[in-house]
Amino acid sequence: MSVLVILISISLIVALGFLTSFIWSVRSGQYDDDYTPSVRMLFDDKEQELQNQDLKNK
Amino acid sequence: MQTEKFYYDNKIVRNFAYASILFGLIGMTVGLLVALQLVFPQLNFGIPFTTYGRIRPLHTNAVIFAFVGNGIFAGVYYSLQRLCKTRMFSDTLSKINFWGWQIIILAAAVSLPLGLTTGKEYAELEWPIDIAITLIWVVFGWNMFGTILKRRERHLYVAIWFYIATFVTVAVLHLVNSFELPINFFKSYSWYAGVQDALVQWWYGHNAVAFFLTTPYLGLMYYFVPKAANRPVYSYRLSIVHFWALIFLYIWAGPHHLLYTSLPDWAQSLGVVFSVMLIAPSWGGMINGLLTLRGVWDKVREDVILKFFVVAITAYGMSTFEGPMLSLKNVNAIAHFTDWIVAHVHVGALGWNGFLTFGMLYWLFPRLFGKELYSKKLANFHFWIGTLGILFYAIPLYWAGITQSLMWKEFTADGFLKYPNFLETVTQILPMYAMRSIGGALYLTGVIVMTYNLLKTAASGKLIANEEAEAPALTKQVAVHKGEHWHRWIERRPTQLMILSLVVILIGGAIELIPTFLVKSNIPTIASVKPYTPLELQGRDLYVREGCYTCHSQMVRPFRSETERYGEYSKAGEFVYDHPFQWGSKRTGPDLHRVGNKYPDSWHYNHMLEPSSMSPGSIMPSYPWLLDDELDISTTPAKIRAMQTLGVPYPEGYDQIANKDLQHQADSVVKNLADAGIKTVSNKEIIALIAYLQRLGMDIKSNKEVVTN
Numbered sequence: 134m135s136v137l138v139i140l141i142s143i144s145l146i147v148a149l150g151f152l153t154s155f156i157w158s159v160r161s162g163q164y165d166d167d168y169t170p171s172v173r174m175l176f177d178d179k180e181q182e183l184q185n186q187d188l189k190n191k
Numbered sequence: 192m193q194t195e196k197f198y199y200d201n202k203i204v205r206n207f208a209y210a211s212i213l214f215g216l217i218g219m220t221v222g223l224l225v226a227l228q229l230v231f232p233q234l235n236f237g238i239p240f241t242t243y244g245r246i247r248p249l250h251t252n253a254v255i256f257a258f259v260g261n262g263i264f265a266g267v268y269y270s271l272q273r274l275c276k277t278r279m280f281s282d283t284l285s286k287i288n289f290w291g292w293q294i295i296i297l298a299a300a301v302s303l304p305l306g307l308t309t310g311k312e313y314a315e316l317e318w319p320i321d322i323a324i325t326l327i328w329v330v331f332g333w334n335m336f337g338t339i340l341k342r343r344e345r346h347l348y349v350a351i352w353f354y355i356a357t358f359v360t361v362a363v364l365h366l367v368n369s370f371e372l373p374i375n376f377f378k379s380y381s382w383y384a385g386v387q388d389a390l391v392q393w394w395y396g397h398n399a400v401a402f403f404l405t406t407p408y409l410g411l412m413y414y415f416v417p418k419a420a421n422r423p424v425y426s427y428r429l430s431i432v433h434f435w436a437l438i439f440l441y442i443w444a445g446p447h448h449l450l451y452t453s454l455p456d457w458a459q460s461l462g463v464v465f466s467v468m469l470i471a472p473s474w475g476g477m478i479n480g481l482l483t484l485r486g487v488w489d490k491v492r493e494d495v496i497l498k499f500f501v502v503a504i505t506a507y508g509m510s511t512f513e514g515p516m517l518s519l520k521n522v523n524a525i526a527h528f529t530d531w532i533v534a535h536v537h538v539g540a541l542g543w544n545g546f547l548t549f550g551m552l553y554w555l556f557p558r559l560f561g562k563e564l565y566s567k568k569l570a571n572f573h574f575w576i577g578t579l580g581i582l583f584y585a586i587p588l589y590w591a592g593i594t595q596s597l598m599w600k601e602f603t604a605d606g607f608l609k610y611p612n613f614l615e616t617v618t619q620i621l622p623m624y625a626m627r628s629i630g631g632a633l634y635l636t637g638v639i640v641m642t643y644n645l646l647k648t649a650a651s652g653k654l655i656a657n658e659e660a661e662a663p664a665l666t667k668q669v670a671v672h673k674g675e676h677w678h679r680w681i682e683r684r685p686t687q688l689m690i691l692s693l694v695v696i697l698i699g700g701a702i703e704l705i706p707t708f709l710v711k712s713n714i715p716t717i718a719s720v721k722p723y724t725p726l727e728l729q730g731r732d733l734y735v736r737e738g739c740y741t742c743h744s745q746m747v748r749p750f751r752s753e754t755e756r757y758g759e760y761s762k763a764g765e766f767v768y769d770h771p772f773q774w775g776s777k778r779t780g781p782d783l784h785r786v787g788n789k790y791p792d793s794w795h796y797n798h799m800l801e802p803s804s805m806s807p808g809s810i811m812p813s814y815p816w817l818l819d820d821e822l823d824i825s826t827t828p829a830k831i832r833a834m835q836t837l838g839v840p841y842p843e844g845y846d847q848i849a850n851k852d853l854q855h856q857a858d859s860v861v862k863n864l865a866d867a868g869i870k871t872v873s874n875k876e877i878i879a880l881i882a883y884l885q886r887l888g889m890d891i892k893s894n895k896e897v898v899t900n
Contacts, residue, residue, distance in 0.1 A: 136387035137458060140367070140394050144442045147363055151356070151438055163346060164431060170346050171423035171430075174414070177273055177660070 195343070195664050198657035199272045201559050203285045205654055207265035208552055208559075210293060211258055212642055215548070217300075218253030219635045225250055226628040228812070229779065230621060232803075235812035240304040242812045244738025248315045249303045254540065255313065255403065257296045262548040263407040264288065264331070267354050269555060270414040271338055274348045276662035280337025284330050291327035295320055307377050310735035310771045311392050313399055314368050318379045321369040328365065332358045343662040349430040353410030356438045360402040368395035372836060374829050378732070380837060385766025386453050389774055394445035401441040404539065405507075408547055409434075412480050412504065415551050419496045425482035433475030440469050447518035450527065451748040452774065453763035459520075466518035473511035480504040495570040499550030502578055506542020510535060525600075528744055528778040530620070531592030534585045541581045541634055549573065549641060556645050562652030569644045577637035583630030591623035600752040608755050613781040614806050621810070717764035720890040722839045723883070725827050725853040726860075730883025732830075733876055734773065737814065744775035745784040745887065758785035758892065765890060768839050780811060785888035792860055793867030795881045817877040824850050824874075856882060 158164065225247045228234045235242045272279055279285050298320050302308075308315040316324070335358060339351065368391055371379040383391050417424050424430055446454060446462025481504050484491060491497045513535050517526050526532060557564050564570060598616040601609040610616050723731060734740075747753050749760040761784050766772055790798075797804055800818055802811035828846035835841050841849075857873035860881055864871055871877070 136383055136390055137455075140391065143363060143367060144394075147360060147442060148439060150359065151435070154355075155435055158347070158352075166346075167428040167431065168423075170348055171417065171427040173344075173346075174274060174348050175417060175421060175423060 193663065194661045196659065196661050197278055198659055200268070200279050200282060200285065200656075201654065201658050202656045203279065203282075203289060204265050204269045204555065205559050205649075206289050207261045207268060208555060210289070211261035211265055211548065212552070212638075212645065214253055214257030214261060214296060215545075215638055216635075216642060218250060218258050219631070219638060221246055221250040221253060223628065223631045223635055226624070226631050229624045229810055230628060232810045232812055237813060237815060239306060239737075239816050242737070242814070244741050244812075245304050245306055245308075247741045248308060248312075248738060249300065251313060252299050252303065252315065253296070255399070256299070259404060259408075259544050259548070260292065260296075262544070262551070263357070263403075263411070264292070265555070266411040266415070266551055267335070267407065270350055270411070271335065271354065273660075274344065274351055274414070275338055275342035276344045276660065277338060277341050280334050280341060284334040284337070288327060288331050288334060291323065291330065295323050295327060298323070302377075306736040306738075308735060308738065309369075309371060309379060309381060310738075310740060310773060311368070311381060311388075312740075312776060313396055314365075314392065317377060318369070318371050318373050319376060321365070321371075324365060325362075325369075328358070328362055332362065343665045345665060348413070349424075349427065349434060350410040350413040352431075352434050353406045353413065356434075357402050357407040357410070360398060360406075360438070360442070364395045364398050364402065368392060372833050374826060374833050378826070380830075380833055381771035382837065383770070383772075384837065385769045385772050386763045388769065388772040389449055389452065389766075390446065390454060390458065392772070393448035394442075397445040397448060398442055400536075400539075401444070404544055405441075406438065408507075408544060409437075409476050411547060411551060412476070412500070415547075415554055416480055416483050416500050416504075419494070419500060419550065419554050420484055420487050420490065422483055422485075422487055425479050425485065429475055429479050433472040433479065436472035436475070437469075440465050440472060444469060444518070447523070448776065449774075450518075450520050450523045451750070452746050453761050453766065455763075463518050463520065467515045470512065470515045473514075474508060477504055477508035477511065480507075495567060495574055496550045496553050498571075498574050499546045499553065502574075502581075503543050503546035503550060506538050506546065506581070510539040510543065513538070524748075524750065525596045526592060527748075528776070529592035529596045530588040530623075530777075531596070532777065534588035534592060537588070538581070538585050541577075541584060545634070546577065549577070549638075552641070552645060556648045557652075559654060560649050560652030561655050562648060565644050565647035565651060569640050573637040573641045573644070576633050576640070580630050580632075580634030580637060583633060584627050585630070587623035587626035587630070591620035591627075594623075595620050599756070600750070602752070608752065611756070613756070614808055617779070617810060618808050716767070717762065717891060720765055720767060722768050722834070722841055723886065724856055725831065725849040726856040726879050726882045727886045728830055728834070728883075729822055729824065729827065729853070730879035730881070731773075733817070733880045734883055735771070739783075740773045740775040742775075742777065742779035742811070743781065743783045744778050745772075745782065746774040747782055747784050753782070757782045758888065761888075762891065765888070768834070770834070770837055770839075783884070783887055785892060787885050787887040787889040787892060791867060792863040792881050792885065793869055795884055796864055796869055796871070796877060799877060799880065817880060818871070818875060820876045821874050822876045822879050824853060827853060 224234065224241075225243055228243045239245065268279060268285065295316075299316055302317060302320065303315060307317050309317060335354060339347070339355075370382040370391075372382055373379040381388050413424060413430060443465035444462055446458045447466045448462075450459050450463070452459075481501070484497065484501065487497075491501055516522050517532070517535060526535075553564060553570055595616045598610045598619060603609050745761070747757045747760045754760055794805055796818075798806070799814045801813050802809040827849045831841055831846040831849045835846075854873065857878045860878045861871060861873045
């Protein structure tokens, strides 16, 4: 069952890669603000126009 | 701060959206055909290219990689540009990504009906296509990371994290599982054998569900659901927590596909533990998606897009609850090999992937073409007929799965199997199969209506190919001098350098390690287990070509109900020469691991010509071409040499005399058939297949005392 060694080490490498990027993301302040991004993504210029059009149609 | 003007590329989004719709229609139509074939075997049409074993993989590959795959690309290319406030990194890479992916799909659509397959579920495509997939996937990643690096928004929205995880993990899974040794352009053998192959395959198979059907779609959910509801996601913090939890847990869950098989127990248990834990992050996503709609449930009543999303997220919640339950060994003992599993995946596929894609498309088209949706009524019709379709699909199959499993396991008071004839348990559930086809037809009808609706929408408007947008710049670009050495370019970019070197190390390490590791461990643990004879090897390749594994398992689990029905349970040491393993995952027909010597050669001959002549009422397709087509023995030496490379102990120089042995064995099969009154010649394919079937499970059947593990 030596393939287990391969699979586990590859899985660990992938997991370590994710861990590194997790640490990077926390350190670089990606998660300092855990509210604004969820609202910011709603604002696209064109999007607002379309929403307004929707309202006008109603 | 100065704002910059730029343009989003909508054309590529539209192209992927069209491709997703087109291949959705094709893949689901093929799905409906295979469903009907189970009720009306005549629909196999008696020709190789339309027979169940070949087109069932066509269905699964088409809906997963063509329908969902193009859906992922459409959604990612749309949302990534907007979340990063920039155009895609390179239009050329976008185009290569698009056309490359469609060519791969085309190659799959041609090669699978031709019987060119590796015989590993959801990874059936042969090695040249595997390489093409790798290249195009790298192009996709290159384009995505390029876009991320030139973004104008410092924060990476959670959806982008899901896309990154998808890219990285799918790349690794595909590379590891596709490790195969080519014989010629059309045929290869899996580098792994038996139990090891099974483990790699389901490590891949499960994570394909995780990282191709789940994480990208969660990313899409986090973009399109808030957009459609015009609400921020319920908890952004939860989305981050469940993302990291999900990707750390998912990759360990694969062995739950191999419970009660010859896989070592501790590996099975590891898979179970992680599968059960997975419910937490999965439901984290489900709850977060549904609660995003808090306060706008009145809108759900009005807005068909939100309706699609609500059903999609609910289906995700149901199947991710069911998954951990099915991973429990006692539940798995009942559900595995039955239609329960088919129902389970279709709740995920039709509900989660299908409905999320449809909702996304209904949302996208008006924005891509600057026109309102052609008909809300038709979209509502699609929603209801699709939902009905899912119910009519899933409920009968749950019923069928449990019914059949209980029949397999039922004993009489005297201790005999109550239903010793497998076929009896199949005919019992045929009505449910018929109902399931109706469910599938309803669902497909909905998709056809959607296609009409979306095409009408597109025709009424004009594609906004380049959508204008504005955003302040994030950082200054480093100036590039013309004519410099390419390596300077990499040196300036430590991130790329790191990623590139990691990829190189991974590939190099894998090439170096895997063969040495595996060849050594393929040394037999059971003395009486011998390599296949050349004729049996050729027969086995026919078994793989015809996709027999789509309906027959080769894995007798250690239950009394199975050892009574099939014989001695399967041992890990019996599979050391199986490249690829053929354990299967579904028993539409009986297990075949101990079929050797169970019937005379003539029985198999007549059965392959017309299954119902030997078992009246059988739903197995007939294989008349095996009786007419000549076996290609020119490949025998190459195959023997390949097997030697993989560690199968044929004597040195055996490839040169293999065909002589093959001829000898074929003659004896022909003689057996002649004794039963069947006249044929030794160079037909059927002879090789019979030889293989008669060998199955015989190594320890005839020699029980040598069994050690």
